[in-house]
Amino acid sequence: MVLVHVAGGVRPQGNSSTRGKARIRRGSGIPLHGGTRNVTFSLRRLADGFRARHGEHARIVRFLKSYRASESLNAHYVGGWARVTRDEALRGGLIIVQAREGIHARLMRERLREFNVTRLPDVSEHSRRQAMALFATDRYSDRQKLDALASLIEHYDAIFAPVNRLIGDIRADAQTAQMLRLMLDDEYATTQWFARMRDRPVRAQHC
DSSP: OOOEEOOSOBOOSSOHHHHTTOOBOTTOEEOSOBOTTOOBOOHHHHHHTOSTTSOHHHHHHHHHHHHHHHHHHHHHHHHHHHHHOOOHHHHHHHHHHHHHHHHHHHHHHHHHHHTTOOOOOOOOHHHHHHHHHHHSSTTSOHHHHHHHTHHHHHTHHHHHHHHHHHHHHOOSOHHHHHHHHHHHHHHHHHHHHHHHHHTSOGGGTTO
């Protein structure tokens, strides 16, 4: 997972006075990455930057640094979601998703260290708070959280197309190319699972 767009007005659960205190604006985006300069992560911008302006290795490093930061944050907020949900089926899947995201972040960190890159950007505190405020709380229902992932679920191919192009452009680093390709396989499996959870009959959502 890389980017979350709130698909509709998401209001906290509870009475009308509680709901009035917080609302995620329709169409607003929740960035899951903000580096040391709090730059919103964009796969398209990063992958499309994989051009002749820089050498292949420099572009790979640039992409891995930002993607690693995003996956690290994803693992953090998904873990928070798993802790607060009362839906056992959802919790079981979230535990696996958290593990995948964490493994991706760790493997990219190790690959960067093999490149002698030790200074890694991290997510901004603002982005971390935004993600945790939506997912790692029982103030919003699981259905609202799944709806917040609608853009990722419905537009997966378009969102990750730039990364597929990036992988296809790599010529001198087959190891990193295959690592990224298999990570995308994981991303696809995660997205499909979120879609299944979102589309379950209501009666099955707490089984």
